[in-house]
Amino acid sequence: KMATRLSDSDEEPKSKLTKMEEDESEVWEELEPTIDNVLEQESLKWIFVGGKGGVGKTTCSCSLAVLLSHIRESVLLISTDPAHNISDAFDQKFSKFPTKVRGYHNLYAMEIDPEVVDKDEIEDELQQDESGITGLAKELLQDLAGSLPGIDEAKSFIQVMGLVKELKFTVVVFDTAPTGHTLRFLSMPQLFEKGISKLTQLKSQFGPIFSQILPAIGVTGDSESIRMQVTDQLPIVKQINEEFRDPDKSTFICVCIPEFLSLYETERLVQELVKMNIDVRNIIVNQLLRPDKNEKGEVLCRMCASRHKVQSTYLEQIHDLYEDFHITECPLLEEEVRGIEKVEMFSKLLVRVKK
DSSP, X not given: OOOOOOOTTSOOGGGGGGGGTTOHHHHHHHTOSSSHHHHHOTTOOEEEEEESTTSSHHHHHHHHHHHHHTTSSOEEEEEOOSSOOHHHHHTSOOOSSOEEOTTOSSEEEEEOOOOOOOHHHHHHHHHHOTTOOOHHHHHHHHHHHHHSOOHHHHHHHXXXXXXXXXXXXXXXXXXXXXXXXXXXXXXXXXXXXXXXXHHHHHHHHHTHHHHHHHHHTTOOSOHHHHHHHHHHTHHHHHHHHHHHTOTTTEEEEEEEXXXXXXXXXXXXXXXXXXXXXXXXXXXXXXXXXXXXXXXTSOBSOHHHHHHHHHHHHHHHHHHHHTTTSEEEEEEOOSSOOOSHHHHHHHHHHTTSOOO
């Protein structure tokens, strides 16, 4: 089921469709230019929407969540992008707790907003700390910061896991951050398991010093209780790790625009997802220009004609490169997509078969 991307050293991607080339109509019917295949797969529990910044990920993820709310029992939309936009899309304020979207009885949304703590910030705090942490403790702290997932990411991940366990939404849609952050979030289950192992190892090696380190990285409480809390989450983390890599349970929808940088980022994203064994078979090409023409078929706007020509070139490349994907084309709209009515309108573009 998974659309496999191949590296430069492998065979050409087109070789995947050789068995179906005899019946082109059958191929086109299976790979129709909509996200209907995602909506119709009732086993899906995790749906990720991602891509380069500014391509319309939030609009697409909100629209997908709306579509799912019409056919699923309960839907949760989660924004993992530090620059949250789902509140703007629905014109409603959301928080770090699931909040029902106005106008829907089974659609909820939340925004994970962790405080970023990285190794550089930790080192700066150590240099400014007059209490005098020993050199050994500083070395341990740097080892811990480099081995564990970011504290902010760990908190976010645990928060999501708790929601999945307690609230039992039938499907969760992620409005993800730009590509780099998204790939790290998707690798979080594996990083988390590694972190727990490292945490236990450091605890046994350094004992008392370990309790000095935890407050410096924003973790409160005694080390043993923290270790127990994290260890209790391990079975859930392992389960999610398996489900993220199960094409029956999870899939990733890439959103891009017909420009070089976006296309380049999409290919990098797809390649990384395949390496992580995460299903990806849908691409939404957004913000396509449909210029007005006169009676002779000439584009009225000179700049529009130029932009349309550039977009057409990259759109053709997208179809050539991802011929084994469902590619959905969405036009550039005259108005921004904000409010329930506009989101509902945009959602229809994702399921309408284009002739």
